[in-house]
Amino acid sequence: xxxxxxxxxxxxxxxxxxxxxxxxxxxxxxxxxxxxxxxxxxxxxxxxxxxxxxxxxxxxxxxxxxxxxxxxxxxxxxxxxxxxxxxxxxxxxxxxxxxxxxxxxxxxxxxxxxxxxxxxxxxxxxxxxxxxxxxxxxxxxxxxxxxxxxxxxxxxxxxxxxxxxxxxxxxxxxxxxxxxxxxxxxxxxxxxxxxxxxxxxxxxxxxxxxxxxxxxxxxxxxxxxxxxxxxxxxxxxxxxxxxxxxxxxxxxxxxxxxxxxxxxxxxxxxxxxxxxxxxxxxxxxxxxxxxxxxxxxxxxxxxxxxxxxxxxxxxxxxxxxxxxxxxxxxxxxxxxxxxxxxxxxxxx
Numbered sequence: 474x475x476x477x478x479x480x481x482x483x484x485x486x487x488x489x490x491x492x493x494x495x496x497x498x499x500x501x502x503x504x505x506x507x508x509x510x511x512x513x514x515x516x517x518x519x520x521x522x523x524x525x526x527x528x529x530x531x532x533x534x535x536x537x538x539x540x541x542x543x544x545x546x547x548x549x550x551x552x553x554x555x556x557x558x559x560x561x562x563x564x565x566x567x568x569x570x571x572x573x574x575x576x577x578x579x580x581x582x583x584x585x586x587x588x589x590x591x592x593x594x595x596x597x598x599x600x601x602x603x604x605x606x607x608x609x610x611x612x613x614x615x616x617x618x619x620x621x622x623x624x625x626x627x628x629x630x631x632x633x634x635x636x637x638x639x640x641x642x643x644x645x646x647x648x649x650x651x652x653x654x655x656x657x658x659x660x661x662x663x664x665x666x667x668x669x670x671x672x673x674x675x676x677x678x679x680x681x682x683x684x685x686x687x688x689x690x691x692x693x694x695x696x697x698x699x700x701x702x703x704x705x706x707x708x709x710x711x712x713x714x715x716x717x718x719x720x721x722x723x724x725x726x727x728x729x730x731x732x733x734x735x736x737x738x739x740x741x742x743x744x745x746x747x748x749x750x751x752x753x754x755x756x757x758x759x760x761x762x763x764x765x766x767x768x769x770x771x772x773x774x775x776x777x778x779x780x781x782x783x784x785x786x787x788x789x790x791x792x793x794x795x796x797x798x799x800x801x802x803x804x805x806x807x808x809x810x811x812x813x814x815x816x817x818x819x820x821x
Contacts, residue, residue, distance in 0.1 A: 507542040510583035511605040516598045516690030516728050526582040535629045537617055542579045549573045598690030604678035611675050614663050619656040627806040633691035633728045644680045694725040702734045
């Protein structure tokens with residue numbers, strides 16, 4: 474009896490985790506519906522998103538943006554059961570309780586955004602930064618824009634692959650010198666023990682996801698441009714025919730560096746049409762008839778002149794659209810600078 478008691482006393486202790494896992498199964502952590510989720514897009518000046526849980530309902534290029542829980546007011550009858558915030562009811566001008574508030578949780582809106590992007594035929598490149606979602610305090614502690622874009626977020630390289638190269642260079646610099654390269658925010662709520670060298674692994678993981686986002690959107694935009702160029706090479710009346718580049722095409726050409734195929738495609742299409750008409754005219758005039766041949770040549774000359782005029786007009790149109798896009802980008806950059814300045818003034 475004494476021997477058994479001693480043996481039991483020296484048995485290897487079982488940890489609380491192992492004991493719980495044996496009896497209850499793996500411990501489950503309750504899902505936090507209010508935990509912020511973080512998104513980014515790397516291929517467009519700006520993308521409008523279908524949710525108020527994203528600040529300003531926009532994702533600016535390269536700017537990591539949180540999706541947060543928001544309080545919303547709506548008709549009482551349209552608020553889902555059990556979601557009405559107690560005490561939020563208000564009356565209309567006739568004294569009837571009509572309005573109330575409820576929360577739209579960050580988790581649900583983030584999942585909806587991912588579902589919309591995943592099911593879209595044309596991907597916009599909306600990307601969740603999971604490394605930051607897993608450790609959201611980094612967003613409060615580190616100025617990620619200043620860390621990854623030291624020349625300012627408005628000066629991100631134009632082309633997607635140049636962004637990739639720039640980010641990879643930043644990651645190398647951060648790994649070599651985290652103290653000098655990671656920009657810590659002036660946050661009074663940040664623990665005094667937080668130091669750049671301790672955040673290096675998390676910051677690098679976030680940067681690597683930005684690289685993946687830039688590569689993914691570049692591939693998506695090149696795929697969309699292939700569809701555009703296929704449409705430009707078709708004749709009017711053909712299925713999927715496209716007359717000219719639209720604004721989205723022009724920005725994708727800018728981001729990917731893919732050369733414009735508009736002139737080449739239109740020239741091929743026009744040449745085919747001219748040849749077809751010329752052969753029809755030749756058949757009408759007789760194969761060995763000089764007058765028929767002269768008519769063909771005259772027709773081709775006239776159509777060549779028309780084609781040259783069309784090409785000149787198209788070049789002017791493309792130049793105008795490009796100029797408008799440049800002005801819009803400059804205005805957007807000005808708004809960003811003004812917003813940033815106003816934010817600094819308020820903080821001071």
